[in-house]
Amino acid sequence: MAKKNEHAARVRRARVTDVPEMHDIINEYALEGLMLPKSKGELYEGIRDFYVAEGGGRILGCAALHVMWEDLAEIRSVAVRREYRHTGIGSRLVRACLREAAALGLPRVFVLTLAPDYFARFGFSVVDKDSLPRKIWADCLRCPRFANCNETAMIADVAAILHGGAAAGREGGRTEAREAVASDRG
Numbered sequence: 001m002a003k004k005n006e007h008a009a010r011v012r013r014a015r016v017t018d019v020p021e022m023h024d025i026i027n028e029y030a031l032e033g034l035m036l037p038k039s040k041g042e043l044y045e046g047i048r049d050f051y052v053a054e055g056g057g058r059i060l061g062c063a064a065l066h067v068m069w070e071d072l073a074e075i076r077s078v079a080v081r082r083e084y085r086h087t088g089i090g091s092r093l094v095r096a097c098l099r100e101a102a103a104l105g106l107p108r109v110f111v112l113t114l115a116p117d118y119f120a121r122f123g124f125s126v127v128d129k130d131s132l133p134r135k136i137w138a139d140c141l142r143c144p145r146f147a148n149c150n151e152t153a154m155i156a157d158v159a160a161i162l163h164g165g166a167a168a169g170r171e172g173g174r175t176e177a178r179e180a181v182a183s184d185r186g
């Protein structure tokens with residue numbers, strides 16, 4: 001199992017041919033209760049929301065930005081292939097979503113997560129779930145854990161993370177220019 005080089009991974013928009021690997025990555029963690037499961041049908045329908053990290057001819061991770069309202073989007077389905085974790089891929093995927101939110105004119109993004117400490121690193125703050133728009137509960141109603149939800153709601157100011165002092169994940173803005181190029185190429 002080679003130790004992965006974060007720079008070997010390229011972040012780009014997802015394609016339909018990526019779905020089987022995205023499905024495997026997400027649902028392996030879903031089986032452990034770490035994130036919500038996704039069917040292939042949901043992934044195909046939502047393919048325009050997704051970014052993937054690709055390296056060595058494989059999909060190494062994925063993340064999605066789902067627009068909810070005029071001023072709010074959700075970052076969801078953030079997952080990195082187990083043996084490639086801790087190499088900055090998750091941070092690059094989250095920042096790709098944040099850059100797209102900025103490009104779309106969305107001031108704020110939220111997450112519903114079982115890994116609040118991870119998102120706190122980017123500058124997300126915990127909020128009361130009830131402060132989020134009712135619309136987000138449409139997805140929650142389909143969740144097997146709806147009655148016993150243990151996810152933390154967190155929200156962040158997009159500009160503050162991308163241009164402000166927030167840590168922006170593992171490697172800050174250092175790779176911003178390179179990622180922008182890679183994402184646009186995708």
Ligand SMILES: CC(C)(COP(=O)(O)OP(=O)(O)OC[C@H]1O[C@@H](n2cnc3c(N)ncnc32)[C@H](O)[C@@H]1OP(=O)(O)O)[C@@H](O)C(=O)NCCC(=O)NCCS
Pocket residue numbers: 029034035077078079080081084085086087088089090091092112113114115116117118169170
């Ligand atoms: C959470 C996840 C996406 C992070 O991806 P990653 O590529 O490993 O993250 P990065 O390399 O960008 O950052 C790693 C750092 O984030 C922190 N971190 C990673 N996972 C974390 C977690 N679950 N909780 C808190 N902090 C975490 C660690 O401090 C780590 O630093 P280290 O490498 O020095 O130990 C990945 O671990 C994963 O796929 N987990 C399973 C699915 C999941 O929990 N998704 C979260 C959204 S629901």
